[in-house]
Amino acid sequence: MYSLKNDKLEIAVTKIGVELCKIQSVKNNLDFMWDANPEIWGSYAPNLFPIIGVLKAGSYIFDNETYKLPKHGFIRHNDAIELDKKTSDSLVFKLKYNKNLLKIYPFKFEFLISYKLIDNKIEITHTVNNIDNKPLYFSLGGHPAFKCPVYNDESYNDYVLEFESVENSKTHLINMENDLLSSRTKPTLNNTNLLPLSHDLFNDDALIFKDLKSRRVSLKSSTHGEILSVEYNDFNYLGIWAKPNGDYVCIEPWLGTTDHEETNQDFTTKEGIIELGSGNTFNASYSIEINNTHLL
Template sequence: MITLENKQLKIAVKKVGAELCKITSVKKNTEFMWDANPEVWASYAPNLFPVIGALKDDSYVFENQTYNLPKHGIVRNNAQVVLHEQTADSLTFKLAYNENSLKNYPFKFEFYISYKLIDNVIEVVHTVKNVDNKTMYFSVGGHPAFKCPVFENENYGDYFLEFEHTETSKTHLINMANGLISTEKKPILNNTNKLALTHDLFNEDALIFKDLKSRKVALKSKKYGEVLSVSYKDFPYLGIWAKPTGNYVCIEPWLGIADSEDTNQDFKTKEGILKLKAGNTFKATYTIEIHNSLV
């Protein structure tokens, strides 16, 4: 693990997958990230690229050729990620295409993920460079899992999410047999900005929102108030997820989404897919802010 620290926070990042795995308050030694218990869910905060969620049959079609990609893409658990740059307040990791990656993802790319500490805020910057001679197609997103409850004298049910705006929105249900988005929806937010956290909230997998006005959501404790918030102005989709047995909640900003059950698997027309012209660079940022009272 590679660490970075300022006067308020200390973070740690696994080199494999460039996965953020610890956020700790310096003065109080409070830990805010899930511990990746392998008996429940053995990840901390996977980086999602060039797909988010599942593809139908783990495959897609680009210009009449079929390619295979695992759920969430090729950065997660990838040992070929390298530390590209380290400064006094930031860590930047890089994954570049190679001959093997071209067999599954036929684009020449450079993917960078940077973590920057600014007081009590972690800025997570995704940079994608198209170093190919053709337009590339991709999605990108985050999957950070936050400890819940944070303090010993609390329960999971003591926590709720508070959205920036009052929302009325339905979750797009997932077919749990194949991980694909079904045509069914379920009302979740009805003229409210609060979502109570319960373990059975995730019995049907992730909550997937496509139409939220909010670009910020806070994790709050009934006993201690606001713990942290995630701001995601660059990301139109939001996933909320945990294993029903896990004491954590993932707040997932996405630029892209899993395949729908009725997809034709054409990568160019996949919902939420991004296009980047040859030689161009794309950036998207979300932030994690630990509340002042806890650092």
């Protein structure tokens, strides 16, 4: 495990998959991350690259060839990602293409992810370098799971997500039989900026939003106020998810989404896919800010 600490927060990152696995107050030891209980959901904050979610039939087509990728791509559970640089307030990790990865993802790339601790905030930055002689296609995103409830005197239903803007937005429903996006939608935010949390909210899997005006959402307790906020200016999709029996909530900034049932599996036209030209670099960041009132 790798760690960073300042006078307010201590954070830690796993070696396998370089997941953010700890956000803890230095002064009162209050924890804000889910504990990855394997009986419910054994992850903390998977890093998603080069796809979000699942592929139809587990595969995609590029240049008339068919390739297979696991759910959320190959950063998650990967033990080959190396620490590239460490400073007093940051950790930078890197994965470069190799012979085995080219068999499932035929692009020469460098993927870097950095965690920077700034006062009461963690900034997570993704960098993709195209070192191939052809365009590179990818999606990426975050999947951080936050403890909910945070305090022992609360229940899950004491919490809401508060969006920075009043929203009129629908969630795009997943077919639970194949984990693919269906054409069905459900009105979810109806002229409001509040989404009350309850375990049955996730009976039909993740809430997937494609048209939010907000680029900041806060986890709020009815008894303890705002706990934390996630700001995601570089991301145009947002997933909200938990296992129905899990005491956590994932706030997931995405660039891209899981495959649609009707996709033709052409990777270059996959919804949300990013095309990066040869020799170019792409960056996208989101941040997690812990409200100072919980760090005293």
